[in-house]
Amino acid sequence: MRDGNRLIGPGGLALWIAATVPAPLLYFGATHRWEENQGVASAVWWCVACVPLLAAVAAARRGPGRPREVAATTLISLALLGGSLAVFRWVIPLQGTVGWRVVLLAGAVAAVVGSLIGYLVGSRGVGRSRSRVGYLAGVMVAVAGAFLAQTTVRLGAEDSTISYDEGRYGGAGPGAVTLPAAGRYAILAVGFSPSRPACSVTGVDRVEPVTVPPSDYGGDAATYAWVAWFRAPGPGVYTLTCRSSDAQASYLVGEMPRIGGAVSSMIHWPLAGILLLGAVPGLLIMLDVAASRRRRKGVLPAGPS
Structure with missing residues (x-):
């Protein structure tokens, strides 16, 4: 044709x-x-x-x-x-x-x-x-x-997004994070905190950034963006440390958001x-x-x- x-x-x-x-x-x-x-x-x-x-x-x-x-x-x-x-x-x-x-x-x-x-x-x-x-x-x-x-x-x-967590395990600061079991956990940026932080977790080999961070989670009190995740080897107390361009930035650890479809x-x-x-x-x-x-x-x- x-x-x-x-x-x-x-x-x-x-x-x-x-x-x-x-x-x-x-x-x-x-x-x-x-x-x-x-x-x-x-x-x-x-x-x-x-x-x-x-x-x-x-x-x-x-x-x-x-x-x-x-x-x-x-x-x-x-x-x-x-x-x-x-x-x-x-x-x-x-x-x-x-x-x-x-x-x-x-x-x-x-x-x-x-x-x-x-x-x-x-x-x-x-x-x-x-x-x-x-x-x-x-x-x-x-x-x-x-x-x-x-x-x-x-x-x-x-x-x-089917469900998400607003950082129930804490970690702002740096701070201690008590995790109940081995598995994957999300790092959430609070409010206007930069979405490309350099984060580390004690006892964890690697923290993986989220290439395109989903945001607008939360409510009127606070908003959250999923910026990274890591795999904890087992239950216990860990320390989250995140460095970014904003000295007032805050990051929390929570359950992994559940997102449907291939976009996840x-x-x-x-x-x-x-x-x-x-x-x-x-x-x-x-x-x-x-x-x-x-x-x-x-x-x-x-x-x-």
Whole structure:
């Protein structure tokens, strides 16, 4: 299929990902109190609301064509919707419940309506932009995606938290920490304490930092951010020492927060991996531009019309 006849290119894919994954999380965070967690219903219905626009643009982009292309744009729109819903089902499982069958049915109706509108607009000869996305756009999308990746992972982890501890074992100071059993324990930053402290615990080989620390735990009295964790070899009294740029910073030890979905692992990924994941749509745009230029020069054979 020729580049100009594709229903969804890398640029469209990047816009869809941005509009349906970080956008609802950022919007909720900007319009609600910090201690409120976003429910899954608001996120998935946001995705459904984006479907008719996607389908209409994809169908209109085809220009004059056969009605069967309505089915093609509908299926592609549903596939992208399914991908976004999967994110909020297994990667960032937000709290609450939603009727998934109802959501999919509504998405199918929205895709059909959007495809019909786009097909009618395209059949009336509304021009399509044939300008290709340039390397600069790809770089900008990659940078924006890398920036949004950290925020998306953080907000997703916060809203997918099942339970957390407000530092029941103490440790502010440095101070003594009495742990009841062997296992993993969290180090929590209190209030505005820096999220990148250099912490050590007596009798523990290593303290692991959390790459993207979930924050906004707690209530009006105090807030907490999960900044590191360690594995205690057994019950006993330990001493926590944390150094940071703030001499007044306070850190406590508590139980490990329980976070659902794949995002519970993503907060521990190397930062480079998180940035690369966010930059993937922009990199795809740049690869697409390079492939298009090579085809125009005859290096790669063009596909069938």
